[in-house]
Amino acid sequence: AQSVAQPEDQVNVAEGNPLTVKCTYSVSGNPYLFWYVQYPNRGLQFLLKYITGDNLVKGSYGFEAEFNKSQTSFHLKKPSALVSDSTLYFCAVRVPYSSASKIIFGSGTRLSIRP
Amino acid sequence: EAGVTQFPSHSVIEKGQTVTLRCDPISGHDNLYWYRRVMGKEIKFLLHFVKESKQDESGMPNNRFLAERTGGTYSTLKVQPAELEDSGVYFCASARSETQYFGPGTRLLVL
Numbered sequence: 001a002q003s004v005a006q007p008e009d010q011v012n013v014a015e016g017n018p019l020t021v022k023c024t025y026s027v028s029g030n031p032y033l034f035w036y037v038q039y040p041n042r043g044l045q046f047l048l049k050y051i052t053g054d055n056l057v058k059g060s061y062g063f064e065a066e067f068n069k070s071q072t073s074f075h076l077k078k079p080s081a082l083v084s085d086s087t088l089y090f091c092a093v094r095v096p097y098s099s100a101s102k103i104i105f106g107s108g109t110r111l112s113i114r115p
Numbered sequence: 116e117a118g119v120t121q122f123p124s125h126s127v128i129e130k131g132q133t134v135t136l137r138c139d140p141i142s143g144h145d146n147l148y149w150y151r152r153v154m155g156k157e158i159k160f161l162l163h164f165v166k167e168s169k170q171d172e173s174g175m176p177n178n179r180f181l182a183e184r185t186g187g188t189y190s191t192l193k194v195q196p197a198e199l200e201d202s203g204v205y206f207c208a209s210a211r212s213e214t215q216y217f218g219p220g221t222r223l224l225v226l
Contacts, residue, residue: 041219043220044206045217051213103160
């Protein structure tokens with residue numbers, strides 16, 4: 001079965017330090033990978049995606065993610081965390097070239113940045 | 116460009132009542148999706164419209180849920196009758212290609 005795993009319910013980082021939010025997937029073929037962020041009382045906001053090409057993709061707010069095919073991972077990273085980055089992050093995958101274009105989401109990771 | 120909008124933002128109803136959620140996609144997006152997050156669990160796919168046609172409704176939990184997209188513009192999701200387990204956040208998303216853009220969600224509470 002296709003699935004996405006975010007092994008950490010919460011990640012705690014000090015402001016200014018680098019952060020990593022982990023994501024692994026189990027999908028056949030070459031999936032499209034996404035990160036979404038959810039701020040309080042707002043919808044899921046698209047952060048970045050990997051479709052093909054360079055394994056390191058850059059997104060909004062200084063975030064980037066690294067696609068690793070051998071490890072089936074797509075970890076979200078940021079070189080220097082901000083307190084305002086504290087919120088909920090979702091990793092997601094979509095199987096391309098199929099009749100079903102639905103997104104499969106991970107369970108979410110809450111990022112907490114302490115001043 | 117206006118984003119995906121959803122109405123209402125919150126709804127509190129009693130078990131057995133009917134609720135209708137509305138989603139207005141980004142203009143020009145033929146693809147419209149409904150998802151929901153129940154009890155803080157994973158966000159789960161419900162169904163997918165391409166214009167006015169249901170492309171995939173494999174995620175609809177049961178026949179108490181009815182989705183429509185008349186004219187291929189806005190969509191409605193009706194729950195009738197609502198049950199306690201239907202409580203959660205219902206998200207709508209639209210897409211022109213591979214990236215789906217989400218609305219703010221409707222928070223539904225069934226008492």
